[in-house]
Amino acid sequence: xxxxxxxxxxxxxxxxxxxxxxxxxxxxxxxxxxxxxxxxxxxxxxxxxxxxxxxxxxxxxxxxxxxxxxxxxxxxxxxxxxxxxxxxxxxxxxxxxxxxxxxxxxxxxxxxxxxxxxxxxxxxxxxxxxxxxxxxxxxxxxxxxxxxxxxxxxxxxxxxxxxxxxxxxxxxxxxxxxxxxxxxxxxxxxxxxxxxxxxxxxxxxxxxxxxxxxxxxxxxxxxxxxxxxxxxxxxxxxxxxxxxxxxxxxxxxxxxxxxxxxxxxxxxxxxxxxxxxxxxxxxxxxxxxxxxxxxxxxxxxxxxxxxxxxxxxxxxxxxxxxxxxxxxxxxxxxxxxxxxxx
Amino acid sequence: xxxxxxxxxxxxxxxxxxxxxxxxxxxxxxxxxxxxxxxxxxxxxxxxxxxxxxxxxxxxxxxxxxxxxxxxxxxxxxxxxxxxxxxxxxxxxxxxxxxxxxxxxxxxxxxxxxxxxxxxxxxxxxxxxxxxxxxxxxxxxxxxxxxxxxxxxxxxxxxxxxxxxxxxxxxxxxxxxxxxxxxxxxxxxxxxxxxxxxxxxxxxxxxxxxxxxxxxxxxxxxxxxxxxxxxxxxxxxxxxxxxxxxxxxxxxxxxxxxxxxxxxxxxxxxxxxxxxxxxxxxxxxxxxxxxxxxxxxxxxxxxxxxxxxxxxxxxxxxxxxxxx
Numbered sequence: 001x002x003x004x005x006x007x008x009x010x011x012x013x014x015x016x017x018x019x020x021x022x023x024x025x026x027x028x029x030x031x032x033x034x035x036x037x038x039x040x041x042x043x044x045x046x047x048x049x050x051x052x053x054x055x056x057x058x059x060x061x062x063x064x065x066x067x068x069x070x071x072x073x074x075x076x077x078x079x080x081x082x083x084x085x086x087x088x089x090x091x092x093x094x095x096x097x098x099x100x101x102x103x104x105x106x107x108x109x110x111x112x113x114x115x116x117x118x119x120x121x122x123x124x125x126x127x128x129x130x131x132x133x134x135x136x137x138x139x140x141x142x143x144x145x146x147x148x149x150x151x152x153x154x155x156x157x158x159x160x161x162x163x164x165x166x167x168x169x170x171x172x173x174x175x176x177x178x179x180x181x182x183x184x185x186x187x188x189x190x191x192x193x194x195x196x197x198x199x200x201x202x203x204x205x206x207x208x209x210x211x212x213x214x215x216x217x218x219x220x221x222x223x224x225x226x227x228x229x230x231x232x233x234x235x236x237x238x239x240x241x242x243x244x245x246x247x248x249x250x251x252x253x254x255x256x257x258x259x260x261x262x263x264x265x266x267x268x269x270x271x272x273x274x275x276x277x278x279x280x281x282x283x284x285x286x287x288x289x290x291x292x293x294x295x296x297x298x299x300x301x302x303x304x305x306x307x308x309x310x311x312x313x314x315x316x317x318x319x320x321x322x323x324x325x326x327x328x329x330x331x332x333x334x335x336x337x338x339x340x341x342x
Numbered sequence: 343x344x345x346x347x348x349x350x351x352x353x354x355x356x357x358x359x360x361x362x363x364x365x366x367x368x369x370x371x372x373x374x375x376x377x378x379x380x381x382x383x384x385x386x387x388x389x390x391x392x393x394x395x396x397x398x399x400x401x402x403x404x405x406x407x408x409x410x411x412x413x414x415x416x417x418x419x420x421x422x423x424x425x426x427x428x429x430x431x432x433x434x435x436x437x438x439x440x441x442x443x444x445x446x447x448x449x450x451x452x453x454x455x456x457x458x459x460x461x462x463x464x465x466x467x468x469x470x471x472x473x474x475x476x477x478x479x480x481x482x483x484x485x486x487x488x489x490x491x492x493x494x495x496x497x498x499x500x501x502x503x504x505x506x507x508x509x510x511x512x513x514x515x516x517x518x519x520x521x522x523x524x525x526x527x528x529x530x531x532x533x534x535x536x537x538x539x540x541x542x543x544x545x546x547x548x549x550x551x552x553x554x555x556x557x558x559x560x561x562x563x564x565x566x567x568x569x570x571x572x573x574x575x576x577x578x579x580x581x582x583x584x585x586x587x588x589x590x591x592x593x594x595x596x597x598x599x600x601x602x603x604x605x606x607x608x609x610x611x612x613x614x615x616x617x618x619x620x621x622x623x624x625x626x627x628x629x630x631x632x633x634x635x636x637x638x639x640x641x642x643x644x645x646x647x648x649x650x651x652x653x654x655x656x657x658x659x660x661x662x663x664x665x666x
Contacts, residue, residue, distance in 0.1 A: 155605050155642065161624075239483065250609070251624055266491070288483050
């Protein structure tokens with residue numbers, strides 16, 4: 001469900017980044033000031049800060065936890081089958097005596113790692129492809145838009161599910177690549193829209209007339225100007241990727257048995273969820289908490305990086321400041337969107 | 343306007359065909375439908391395997407297989423499953439089961455989502471706004487399969503507390519149900535509540551967030567002030583001028599939302615043992631059945647097509663600039 005949320009979220013950022021001069025110049029002094037400003041605005045947002053701390057803590061615990069616990073994720077305790085949480089097994093044990101705590105930590109490790117990797121990879125791909133399509137236009141543009149439209153008709157979840165039986169022996173890194181390969185399209189479309197408006201700006205034209213190569217212009221002038229969007233999007237994509245991964249694993253199409261992810265743990269645990277809730281509740285709660293924390297970080301980053309966002313300031317100012325700009329840009333964005341689909 | 347809608351329709355039909363072809367090819371390339379036969383003990387003779395391969399048309403190139411399947415599909419024959427039962431026989435019932443879930447889920451999701459979003463925007467930074475925002479965030483961070491499991495959990499507590507089965511969570515109706523028409527409807531409703539809630543909650547959360555930000559943009563606009571200045575009450579101005587404008591960006595979203603709904607539907611059906619299309623897709627993939635997979639993909643594509651086309655129509659109704 002985050003697929004389209006990304007588009008809308010980013011649309012909000014797009015308005016500010018494209019509609020107002022973010023920082024046309026690249027003076028090093030100006031950059032640090034902006035960095036400090038963003039940091040201050042981010043730190044002011046309590047919820048985002050808590051989210052960041054929670055994500056970091058969870059990730060660290062996921063690696064430290066198994067080290068502290070005497071059990072490993074594939075070991076069995078033959079003296080304790082299906083026991084509820086106790087001092088020796090913090091989250092209880094499974095039917096065959098596996099320690100739920102260590103398995104959950106292992107699953108959290110896997111799910112968060114996959115999420116982070118997919119978020120970063122897919123956003124990078126989206127940035128390059130979207131900027132290329134927007135900047136070069138023509139065939140590159142049309143092909144990209146067709147891909148995005150195709151993804152609309154053929155949900156990426158369906159493609160991944162179809163592909164999964166052929167990839168069951170290949171390990172989770174291939175799974176990461178596949179997940180990333182089918183989750184960049186929507187972001188790419190937003191990047192394309194922003195590139196279309198950035199392309200006509202003076203500093204890009206100046207670079208072009210100075211004879212800079214197109215790829216240098218994209219890397220030096222276009223992408224840095226939408227850095228805020230890309231950072232926010234990468235964060236949101238992490239949350240989406242975690243949800244997609246656990247979903248696929250839940251169906252048995254993702255991470256494969258000897259290994260565990262939060263999705264497989266929840267699937268195995270829910271078969272007897274009503275009598276032995278400790279089997280799936282830890283994994284379920286950790287999954288919700290981690291995605292929630294990632295989403296809060298994304299939300300906080302948007303507020304911090306988006307100059308038109310005024311959370312925490314007074315309401316009257318907000319209404320006046322944003323109304324005119326938003327009205328102007330929303331028309332522009334709409335034409336670019338409908339033009340793309342038609 | 344007719345031209346615009348017609349062009350969109352054509353575009354969608356081409357996309358539909360392409361999507362189905364893609365799914366068909368991917369399935370044909372990755373599935374090994376003969377494995378099940380080969381692993382039998384004692385192993386069947388090579389001639390049997392070859393005959394099965396011929397029967398499944400595995401000896402033909404993929405585009406040819408697709409053409410054969412599509413040719414049948416146009417005439418309403420979607421081929422056979424790997425076990426030899428005709429797909430068409432089961433298709434109608436499964437489509438009905440899924441559509442019931444999707445339609446009620448969408449209507450509830452859009453209706454309540456827009457309502458919650460508008461109320462949140464009007465009452466921005468009040469308690470109700472914060473509460474709705476937090477709730478939406480939690481729901482959006484919860485995968486559908488977990489949400490469904492937790493709802494099941496809650497329903498069990500409720501049933502125990504009530505002493506009878508108020509809410510049912512297996513199947514779409516009680517098997518071999520006998521009773522009056524009214525009782526049968528009630529029985530269906532008892533089965534319908536939880537899956538519909540599972541699927542609608544995510545939609546409500548999603549749409550309410552968008553509707554809130556769209557409505558906030560409109561609230562600060564000049565035309566709304568003008569509408570009130572010329573003497574409209576705030577309520578009338580908000581609904582006649584504000585909501586209509588704020589709904590325009592949402593129209594595009596509904597098509598996106600439907601694609602997501604279908605993914606969620608697959609989980610919901612699996613979780614509540616509804617034998618719909620999503621459940622069929624999982625069966626199709628686990629039994630390595632290309633025909634089932636292609637049929638489900640076509641169904642998904644047609645659903646997205648219809649919802650996309652409807653959202654174009656809605657767009658044209660809401661935004662006069664498109665009609666020019």
